[in-house]
Amino acid sequence: MSQATLRVQKISGHAGPIPGEGMQREDQVCKLVDTTTCIGCKACEIACQEWNDLPFAQTTFDNTYQTMPTTQWNFWNLIKFNEQPKEDGTMMWLMRKDQCMHCADPGCLAACPSDGAIVQYTNGIVDFQQDRCIGCGYCITGCPFNIPKFNPTTKKVYKCTLCSDRVSQGLEPACIKACPTGCLHFGTKDDMKDLAEKRARQLREHYGFENAGVYDPPGVGGTGVIYVLHDATNPEAYGGLPANPSIPWAVRLWKTPLRWLGNLAMLGGLVGVTLHYLRFGPKTVHNGESEKRS
């Protein structure tokens, strides 16, 4: 983003065409998570805690390697561990890095009532501005991925920022930086889609994962975090990744038709009682009988 202002438009004393003029930079950034090469080392979890200066989070042991059941206000990046039986009776780990998906059509932003508390940058990052957050938790209801979490002490809601502070300076997010297997990639959305599709084809053609595919759900307009899955027909097996997420219809109904219907009704009520007063006036009492008006 900071580099956007340094794109060359004119050059003095320059013969011939201006290099780069009229070129369109691909602004959309994207994280690619290849679940097939994740080893569950949780280096990304630690890198996230470190970079974002998050305090120690209580872990919960639930008979898997998973750090805790879901992301927390102070734990934005969680590897979800799921054991999946294979056809030959053996088991395989499905390990998925869970975090904010940075939806193109964010349910949190649609639900938020506070001016400027949630912003979506042109590069696709959806970021919470805690100084504008009022802590109502509507974003928690609006999110189809169960990501925003409330901090009862500060009464604000927190989630992954996609390291917007790093990305704005041309750096990759902290989790990407820490990954030892190269299962995490960061780049433009187009490049990541290409890479993901190539990897999925490789899995289908050379590794026997016939249903391998890319998770970039269209119900939320695509996401700023995409997955390569061994079995793209069953994303639910990866720690409850929704098969076809979208902004909940109740939130859509609440925020658009119901809101305008309600506004019209309230306005109509005020106009109605005003007109009644102008037409009929007050009821007054005179000597025990009503004053006749018409």
Next chain:
Amino acid sequence: MSTNALPHTRTQSGSEDRILRYTLAERVVHWVAGLSYIYLLITGLAFWSPYLFWLADLVGGGPTARFGHPWMGLVWSVAIFWMYTAWREDMRTTPADRKWAKHVGDYIRNHDENLPPIGRFNIGQKQFFWLMLFGGIALLLSGVAMWLVNDIPWSWRWLRYTAVLVHAVAALLTIGGFIIHVYMGTAMVRGGFTSIIRGEVSVAWARMHHRLWYEHVKGASSREK
């Protein structure tokens, strides 16, 4: 409590042509409910529409409004519950109300001379009471779910979705009742506002608006003497 019950009939002013309509306790609870509702209305509308978010600044800003709204909702709920325990008998629909309801057009057009006599409350007041009671129950239950949204497990997320819709619809219905109630209590029915402040109405007012109640009270006070 009978249909037209009144705890006692002596007015503070002691004047012969004034009678007690609302006891001090009734007035206090009415204003606890009324003022808390106004706070809930201001803060709730701030969260309802971006065009009304400035309302939050009237009561200390967004985070303060968000903090206060649920607690004030509990205050309002307690006041509504008190009203239910005190007034539920008075608020049942009577045969006199049904007769009166057929002439509601005359009431709206201020042709009150055509109205049959009724007891302590008219059917509009009774319906407003039940609207606020059942609206209040819906607002309380959905409001608690919205308050504790972070603690609702993901598998129960339908509760989050139900709560926001129920809360909005119930709030809109009570706002409709509130607009009419405030209009009638302050501008339309003269004498109504002083009755909920000082507790007293004139004999003429009672005879005109609630004749059966007036006759009941008059009978009770003459028996006392």
